[in-house]
Amino acid sequence: MNRKVRRGTRLGRVGFVCAIGVQALGVSQLSLSLRAQDAPLARSTDNSRIKTMNQDNPFFSASKLPFQAPDFASIKPEHFANAFDAGMAQQLEQIRSIALEQDPPSFENTLVAMEKSGEILTRVAAVFFNLAGAHTNDAIQEIERDVAPKLASHSDDIYLNKPLFARVERLWNQRGELKLSEEQQRLLKKTYEDFVRAGAKLSESQQVEVRAINERISTLTTQFQNQLLAVTKERAVLVDDIAELSGMSDGEIAAAKQAASARGQDGKYLLAITNTTRQPVLTSLKNRELRRRVWLASANRALGENAGIDNQPIVLELAKLRARRAQLLGYSDHASFTLENQMAGTPKAAMKMLQDLVPGVLEKVKSETASITEAMQEDGLTGPPEAWDWEYYAEKVRAKKYQVDESAIKPYFELESVLKNGVFYTYNKLYGIDFKERTDLPVWHPTVRVFDVVGQDGKPIGLFYADYFQRDSKRGGAWMDSLVSQSRLLHQLPVVINVMNIPSPAQGEPALMSLDHVQTMFHELGHGVHGLFSSVEYPSLSGTSVPRDYVEFPSTFHEDWAIEPDILANYARHYQTGEVLPKDLLDKAIAASKFNKGFDSLEYLSAALLDLGWHSLSPEQVPGDVVGFEKQLLAKFGVDLSAVPPRYRSSYFAHVWSGGYSAGYYAYLWSEVLAADAYAYMKESGGLTSANGSKFRQQVLSRGGSREVMQQYIDFRGREPGVEALLIRRGLKD
Numbered sequence: 001m002n003r004k005v006r007r008g009t010r011l012g013r014v015g016f017v018c019a020i021g022v023q024a025l026g027v028s029q030l031s032l033s034l035r036a037q038d039a040p041l042a043r044s045t046d047n048s049r050i051k052t053m054n055q056d057n058p059f060f061s062a063s064k065l066p067f068q069a070p071d072f073a074s075i076k077p078e079h080f081a082n083a084f085d086a087g088m089a090q091q092l093e094q095i096r097s098i099a100l101e102q103d104p105p106s107f108e109n110t111l112v113a114m115e116k117s118g119e120i121l122t123r124v125a126a127v128f129f130n131l132a133g134a135h136t137n138d139a140i141q142e143i144e145r146d147v148a149p150k151l152a153s154h155s156d157d158i159y160l161n162k163p164l165f166a167r168v169e170r171l172w173n174q175r176g177e178l179k180l181s182e183e184q185q186r187l188l189k190k191t192y193e194d195f196v197r198a199g200a201k202l203s204e205s206q207q208v209e210v211r212a213i214n215e216r217i218s219t220l221t222t223q224f225q226n227q228l229l230a231v232t233k234e235r236a237v238l239v240d241d242i243a244e245l246s247g248m249s250d251g252e253i254a255a256a257k258q259a260a261s262a263r264g265q266d267g268k269y270l271l272a273i274t275n276t277t278r279q280p281v282l283t284s285l286k287n288r289e290l291r292r293r294v295w296l297a298s299a300n301r302a303l304g305e306n307a308g309i310d311n312q313p314i315v316l317e318l319a320k321l322r323a324r325r326a327q328l329l330g331y332s333d334h335a336s337f338t339l340e341n342q343m344a345g346t347p348k349a350a351m352k353m354l355q356d357l358v359p360g361v362l363e364k365v366k367s368e369t370a371s372i373t374e375a376m377q378e379d380g381l382t383g384p385p386e387a388w389d390w391e392y393y394a395e396k397v398r399a400k401k402y403q404v405d406e407s408a409i410k411p412y413f414e415l416e417s418v419l420k421n422g423v424f425y426t427y428n429k430l431y432g433i434d435f436k437e438r439t440d441l442p443v444w445h446p447t448v449r450v451f452d453v454v455g456q457d458g459k460p461i462g463l464f465y466a467d468y469f470q471r472d473s474k475r476g477g478a479w480m481d482s483l484v485s486q487s488r489l490l491h492q493l494p495v496v497i498n499v500m501n502i503p504s505p506a507q508g509e510p511a512l513m514s515l516d517h518v519q520t521m522f523h524e525l526g527h528g529v530h531g532l533f534s535s536v537e538y539p540s541l542s543g544t545s546v547p548r549d550y551v552e553f554p555s556t557f558h559e560d561w562a563i564e565p566d567i568l569a570n571y572a573r574h575y576q577t578g579e580v581l582p583k584d585l586l587d588k589a590i591a592a593s594k595f596n597k598g599f600d601s602l603e604y605l606s607a608a609l610l611d612l613g614w615h616s617l618s619p620e621q622v623p624g625d626v627v628g629f630e631k632q633l634l635a636k637f638g639v640d641l642s643a644v645p646p647r648y649r650s651s652y653f654a655h656v657w658s659g660g661y662s663a664g665y666y667a668y669l670w671s672e673v674l675a676a677d678a679y680a681y682m683k684e685s686g687g688l689t690s691a692n693g694s695k696f697r698q699q700v701l702s703r704g705g706s707r708e709v710m711q712q713y714i715d716f717r718g719r720e721p722g723v724e725a726l727l728i729r730r731g732l733k734d
Contacts (some may be wrong), residue, residue, distance in 0.1 A: 059083035059124040065441060067463045067495050068484050069450075070127045073442035077139040080128050084147050087121030088154045094118065095158050098167070105167035107180065111187055115489060115538050125151075126483045133481075134499050135444050135473045141226050145219070152218035156211050159198035168192055169200075183706040187538050190705065193341065199329060206328050213325045217318065224314045225475065225658035228302055231309040232273050232652070233472050235297040239269040239290065247286040249407055254506035273298050274501055275476030275654075276647050277603070280514065282391040283406055288381075295388035302651040303627075311651040312626040315614075318657055323619040335615040335663035342547045343670060343709065347616055350549075350666040354608055357669075358639060360732050361605060364598030365644060371397045385643045394596045402592040406514055409589055413518050414575035415468065415502065415511035422571030423521055426561045427529065430693030432456035435464060445471070447504075453532055462486070462494035462532045468521075469511075470501040475654070477501065478520050480527030480555075485542040486534040494543065496531040498524040510575045515593060519559045526558030527551075533701040541705040548664040550709040552671035553678070554701060560679050560729070563590055564688065597731035599644055606639045606646035608666045611656045615663035626650050674713060676725035681717055 058074045060083070065071055094117040101109055132144050158164065171178070172192040180188065199210045238260065239245060245253050253269065260270035271281055271294055279298050285291045304310030322334040331337040335347040344350040372385045372393040385393060399405035424435045435451040443450060447469050453461040465483070467474075484495035500520060505511045513521075530551075531543035544551050561567055565586060572581035581589070613633040623629045630650060634640035648655065655661040682692045699716040707715075714720060727733035 057083055057086075059120055059127070060086070062119070062123070067460075067493050069441055069463055069495050070123070070483055071442055072127075072444050075127060077137075077143070080124060080140075080143050081146070083120060083124035084128075084143075084150065087118065087124055088150065090120050091118035092154070092157060095161070095164060099161060099164035101167070105170050107171065107178065107184060107188070110167045110171060111184075111191055112489070112538075114191070115187075115487075115540060121154075126481075130481055130483065130497065131444055133475050133479070134467055134497075135471075136229065136475075137473060144222050144226070148218040148222040149215040152214040153211070156198070156207075156214060159195050160200055160207055160211070162200075165195050165200040168195055183537055183541065186706055186708075187541060190540060197329065197337070197341075202328065210325055210328055213321050213328075217321050217325075220314050220318050220321075221658040224311055224318075225654060227309050227311055227314075228652055228654055228658070229475055231302045231311075232476065234309070235273050235301055236263075237271040237273075237290070237294050237297050238265060239271065242269065244287045244290050245269060245285070247284040248281065249284070249410075251505060251509050251512065252281070252284070252503070254509060255503055258506050259504075272470065272503075273301070274470070277387075277645050277649065278391055278647070280503070280516075282388060283395040285392060288389070291388040291392060292386070299387070299645060299649060301649075311657070315626050315650050315657060316622060316624065319614050319617060319622045320619050322615065322662065323617055323622060327619065333616050333618060335612055338615070338663040342664070342667070343549045344666070347612055347663065350670070351609075351612055353670065354605055354612070354666060355637065357601065357605060357732075358637060360727075361598055361601040362638065364732060365602050365641065366598075368394070368397075368596060368598045369643065371401075375400070387643050387645050390599060390643050394599065398592045398595050401595065402588040404585055404588040404592050408585070409515060409581075410512040411574050411576065412572040412581040413513040413515065414573075415513055417571050417573055417575070418513055418518050418521060419466070420571075421573075422518070422562065422567060423525055425570055426522070426558075426567055426688065427525065429688045430690065431529065431533070431697055432690055432693070433461060433529075445473075460493060462496065464525075464528060464532070465495070465497040467497060467499045468502050469504045471504070474499070474501065477654070478524055480524050480531065480544075482531050482543065485539050486531070486536065487539040487542055488535075488537045490539060492539075494531050494534060496528045496543075498528055500524065512575065515563075515589070519562045522562045523555045523559045526555035529558075529697075530554045530701050533697050534704050535702040536704045536706045538706075543704050545705040546709050548661065549667035549670040550674070552668050553674040553713075556668070556672050556675035557678050557696075559675075561688065563593060565590075566688070594731040601730055601732070602639060602641065602644045603647040604669065606634055606644070607648045607653065608669065609633065609637050609639065610646055610648075610650065611653070611661070611665040612663060614650070614656070672729070673723055673726045674721045676729040677721035677723075678713075678717060679729075680725040 057079045058071050059079060062068050063071050095114070098110060098113045098117070103109060128140070128143070128147075132140055168191055171188060175185070175188060178188075199207055202210065236259075239256070242253065245256065248256070256269040256271060259272060260266070260268040263270060271279075273279065273294075277295075277299050279294050282291055282294060285294070302309055302311035304312070319334075326332070326334045326337040329337060331340075333347070335350075339345060339347055339350060344353075369385065372390060375393045375396045376382075376385060376389060381389075395405055399408075420435075427433055427435075432455065434454045436454060437449060437451050439450070441450045441463075443465065445467065448465055448467045451464045451466070453464050455461050463484075478498075478500040481497050481499070482494060483497060484492055486492060486494040498521075500517070502511060502513060502517050527544060534543040536542050568586055569580055572586070573579065574581075610630060610633060613629075630646075631640065634646070650657075655665055656663070661667065678696075682696070685692055696716060700712050703712050710720065724733075
C-alpha cells in the first residue's frame with residue numbers, strides 16, 4: 001500500500017506501499033493525488049490517442065487468460081506508454097459523456113457509469129506498477145517518471161470538473177429520497193467525499209495551485225523511490241575475507257558469495273541492505289566492525305554520502321507541498337486531512353495511542369538493555385550497546401535465556417513446507433480453500449509461482465501469485481497487490497499477488513526462513529484473502545478498499561496462527577531429516593518470540609512519531625534540516641535512544657514519502673489492536689475451526705468497503721475492540 005487508484009474511475013497509481021499495494025487498496029490517485037483544473041470536460045478529448053493505439057498491444061482488450069490474468073509473455077516495455085495515453089484518453093471521453101448527459105443524474109447514469117470507466121487504464125496501471133515495485137528496470141523507471149505527473153493531471157481532470165461534480169453533488173443532496181442499498185449508499189458517500197477532498201469546491205485559483213502541487217508531488221514521490229532503490233543497491237556491503245563472516249551459516253555465506261559474483265565480484269561476499277534500519281544479518285555476525293559497517297550502510301541511506309544520492313531535499317519539499325495542499329483544502333496540516341476519514345479521526349487520537357504506549361515500552365527496553373549489556377560484558381566489551389550491537393547480543397540473550405537461537409530454528413522453516421503445510425494448511429482449515437499450483441500462466445520473473453484458489457464446492461475463487469525472493473530489481477519490504485479486483489458489476493474474479501524479500505538461497509540449497517519471514521508470509525496472505533474473498537458489486541469498494549488504519553487488521557490477525565503449536569507441528573519440520581520441531585524447542589521458540597518486544601515496539605513507535613511529526617507541520621514550520629528535525633522530534637517524545645533507532649529514518653521512509661502511508665504509519669499499531677482482540681476472541685471460541693473462519697470471512701473479509709468498518713468489526717466480535725490483548729501480544733503485559 002497507498003495512493004488511491006480508485007476502482008471506479010480506474011486510475012493507476014504512483015509509488016507503492018509496504019504491506020499492501022495501491023492497486024490492492026482499491027483507491028486511486030483520484031482521491032489522494034489532489035490536483036486542480038476546471039474542466040477538460042469542456043474541451044474535446046484527443047481520440048487520436050485511442051485510434052492510433054496498436055491493436056496488438058495486450059492492454060487494449062481484456063486478457064483472454066483465465067481470470068483475465070495479464071499475459072506477461074506478450075507485454076513489452078514499449079506497450080506501456082501508449083497504453084497509458086490511450087487509457088487516459090478513453091476514460092476522459094467516457095467521463096465527458098457522463099458529465100454532459102442530458103438526463104438528470106441517477107445512480108446508474110452517473111456513479112455506475114463512472115465505475116465502468118477506464119478499463120484500459122486499469123489494466124495497464126495494475127501491471128505496470130506491479131513491475132515497478134517487483135521487477136523494475138531502467139525502461140520502467142523512465143516511463144514511471146514520465147507517467148506520474150500525467151496520472152496526477154488525469155486524476156484532477158476527473159475530480160475537479162464542475163459538470164461532473166454537479167451531478168454527484170445533486171445525488172448526494174437527494175440521498176434521503178433515493179432508494180439505495182447499503183452498498184450503494186457507501187459508494188455515493190465515498191464518491192462525493194473523494195470529490196470534495198480533491199478540491200472540487202475550491203475556487204479556480206486555488207484549484208490551479210492544487211493542480212501544480214499534485215503534479216510536483218507525483219514527480220517527487222517517483223524520484224524518491226527510484227533513488228532509494230539505486231542507493232540501497234549501491235550501499236550493499238562487500239566483504240573480501242570469509243573470516244569476517246564468522247557466525248553466518250554455510251548457506252548464508254554461499255548466498256553472499258553468489259550475490260557478489262552476480263555483481264562481477266568473484267571471490268568476494270555481498271551483504272545486501274534490506275528495507276528497514278535493522279538488517280537480518282546483524283543477528284549472527286560476530287565481527288563487530290563489520291556489524292558497524294552494515295548498520296551504517298543501512299542507517300545512512302540516501303543522505304548524500306553514496307554516489308551523491310540524497311533524498312533529504314525531496315523530503316523537505318514533499319512535507320511543504322503536502323502541508324500547503326492541506327491548507328488550501330481547509331485543514332491545519334496534512335495529518336488532519338489524511339486522518340479525517342480514517343478510524344482514528346484525528347492526529348491527536350493517533351498520537352495519543354502512540355504516546356500512551358511509550359512509558360511501558362521504555363520500561364521494557366530498559367530491562368532488555370540490562371540483559372544485553374551483561375552479554376556484552378561477557379565478551380569483554382564495556383560501555384552501553386550500540387545500534388549495531390543490539391540485534392547480535394539480543395540473539396545471544398535469547399539463546400541463553402531460552403536455549404534457542406535463530407540458526408537452530410531456521411532448518412525447521414523450509415519455505416516449501418512453510419507455504420504448503422503452514423500457510424495453505426491454516427487457510428484451508430479456516431476457510432475451506434485449496435491452493436492448486438499451475439505452471440501454464442506467464443509470470444514476470446522465473447521465480448514467481450501461480451496458484452488457483454478453489455472453494456469447498458470446487459468453484460474458482462481467484463488466482464494467487466507468489467513472488468517471494470529478494471533481487472536487485474525489487475524494492476524492499478513485503479506487500480500484497482491486485483492485478484484484477486473482484487466486482488460483480490464487471491463480472492471479475494480477483495487476481496492477487498504477494499511479494500516478499502526472502503534472501504535467495506545458493507543454487508541447489510533450500511530456502512530456510514526466519515520466524516519473522518514465516519509470520520510475514522502468513523500476514524501477506526491475510527491481505528491476499530481480503531482481496532480474494534471480496535464479494536461486492538462495485539469495484540471502488542472491492543477487497544482492501546477500506547481505511548488505512550483498518551486494512552492491516554485482517555493481515556495482522558493471520559500472523560499469530562504461525563506460532564500456534566498445532567499448526568507449527570504441521571509445517572515446522574527439519575529440511576534434512578523431516579523431524580518435527582521438538583516440543584521443547586517449540587516451547588522455547590514461542591517463549592523466545594516474546595523477547596525483544598521492547599526494541600520491536602520502540603523502533604516502530606519512533607518511526608510512527610516521525611511520520612506524524614513531519615505531517616503535522618504547517619508549510620511555514622517545515623525545517624531546513626532533516627537530520628536535525630529527526631533528533632529534535634525523537635527527543636521531544638523521549639524516544640531518542642541511540643541503540644534503538646527508528647525502524648525507518650526519513651531519507652528511506654518509503655511508506656510515507658513514496659508510498660501511501662503519509663500520516664498513516666501509526667495504522668499498523670491501530671490495526672494491531674483489532675487484530676489482537678479478534679484473535680483472542682477466536683481462540684476463546686474454539687480456535688482454528690471452519691465455523692470461526694466462516695464468520696470472519698462473512699463479516700470482515702468479504703465486505704470490502706461496502707459497510708462501515710467499525711460495524712464490520714462489531715458484527716464479527718460483538719463489541720468494539722479493547723487493548724488488553726495487544727499488550728499481551730507485544731509482551732508488555734503478562
